[in-house]
Amino acid sequence: MKLSYLLDGVELKSLSNHLAPDVNIQGISDNSQNINEGDLFVAVEGFEKDGHQYIDSALKKGAVAVIGEQPVANLPVPYIQVESSRQALGIVAGNFYGNPSKYKTIIGITGTNGKTTTCYMLKHILESNGKSCSVIGTLQNIVNGERIQSSNTTPSSLVLHQLLSMSHDEVVIMEVSSHALTQRRTEGIEFDYCLFSNLHPEHLDYHSTMEEYFSAKLLLFNQLKANGKAIVNQDNPWGVKLTKILRSRGKIVCTIGESEENHLRISSLNSEESSALVETDNEYMTIHSPMNGVHNIYNTLMAYLTAKLIGVNQSDILRSIGEFKGVDGRFEIYKLVNGVTVIIDYAHTPDAISYCLTTAKQQGAKKITHVFGFRGNRDASKRTAMLSLTNSLSDKYILTLDDLNAVPPDEMIASLRNLHDAYGSNNGHIVPDRTLAIKQAIEDSQSGDWVVITGKGHEKYQQNFHLPTDSDRETVNFITKLNEKD
């Protein structure tokens, strides 16, 4: 493909004398290590490394053109200086793969919590009604029915455009993180529907304020197709703000929420039954969430409204929602033979923890033991709120290790101790080994009690613990079998 063709739409700052617009490009990479003969190298200034330092290495591997932000002289190949390498990468990748998003139904889901759950509910509804779906998100990517491991919630623009071009599915649903939006990983992608679930304090180590975090989320909605629709949960002040901004920009916005003006108006919520009485098109109906909890009712309503707008009829949506089997690591329920209920959930923000513990109470838990920890090297500002919430919503808590992310174990245990001393209570204690913490919580519980384990959800452990298990699910199964033998 000609370089001049790939550059269509890129904001150029300068072109080196060597620019031969006819140079043929075989492939594109922003990683010098992946460059092959005939490729275009895009030098990105990253958080860890500066891609401009690897231009020589890319040339040695056969790069025939380079895009970058810094002034670079005397390269033996065309050098294209641009305002933003990350933006240019998205545009050239889109051009290289034929801008596949133009020809598909593309759905982007953003928000602090609920992206994965809503994504899988919607996939299920659409597939049950004859529409094939690709999924790009935290758990994995699924394209043409094939599972591909994902390392980011939203992959780089290069990978995104490649996945979209590989997909023969009618619809692509992708989770879009705020990191991806500020890093322009979705550059060159046009969306038919953009969903906003909610916004709560999270990632404030990356975005320094909530306003900044919100502005990052807002970027997604600039990428709606001309007739594209925003679907916004308004039972959240940031959702109300988003709707106002989008409408002032002339966008089509469909909303859910409790107040009159919403398209899908929540008339009442039944938390014990995880259902909502809603009004839409002057008609009342009850929608049951297939997963427990008020938070999952909201996820269900977002999926419902999106499927409706896509054209699936109401009774088919309701039938398929009823058949949904749940999402790995999201309010996953284990009923043990001794009458104890264990929940594994990916909650790692205060609001998510609050929803989980409240749901356990509403579902009839006699006593709740909450097992959780904090991720190393991640937003520490939410830790006190997480601890205060467990203090008020659980009967007992056990602080334990979550992913250390290179923080020494002793340092994390000392942090747990400090937090426990400052904000904890007599109802809590620390068991650093996660598997032993879970074992203790289960063995100290009796019929009717619930053990709620949060933080890791579907994920594998990063470090080895005392029991020979690799995830919370394996640990629960291991302990259950152990206890059955006794």
Ligand SMILES: CC(=O)N[C@H]1[C@@H](OP(=O)(O)OP(=O)(O)OC[C@H]2O[C@@H](n3ccc(=O)[nH]c3=O)[C@H](O)[C@@H]2O)O[C@H](CO)[C@@H](O)[C@@H]1O[C@H](C)C(=O)N[C@@H](C)C(=O)N[C@H](CCC(=O)O)C(=O)O
């Ligand atoms: C901090 C951060 O977000 N980093 C992301 C960013 O990496 P980066 O561009 O800063 O990479 P870098 O290592 O500094 O390298 C800079 C450039 O030099 C190049 N290079 C480097 C070495 C070399 O030998 N040759 C070479 O060319 C690299 O290929 C790169 O182009 O761009 C990469 C490509 O898009 C991302 O994979 C990477 O995500 C890292 C792995 C990450 O963990 N990010 C997390 C924070 C994240 O994005 N999380 C969100 C979900 C958050 C949530 O909701 O929980 C997500 O979407 O996953």
Ligand SMILES: Nc1ncnc2c1ncn2[C@@H]1O[C@H](COP(=O)(O)OP(=O)(O)OP(=O)(O)O)[C@@H](O)[C@H]1O
């Ligand atoms: N709508 C919601 N509102 C608040 N909390 C929610 C909601 N949906 C799910 N949660 C909580 O957040 C956790 C993560 O849910 P989910 O994976 O669906 O969200 P996500 O946005 O994809 O999260 P992440 O970006 O961390 O992967 C759940 O395990 C649950 O505790």
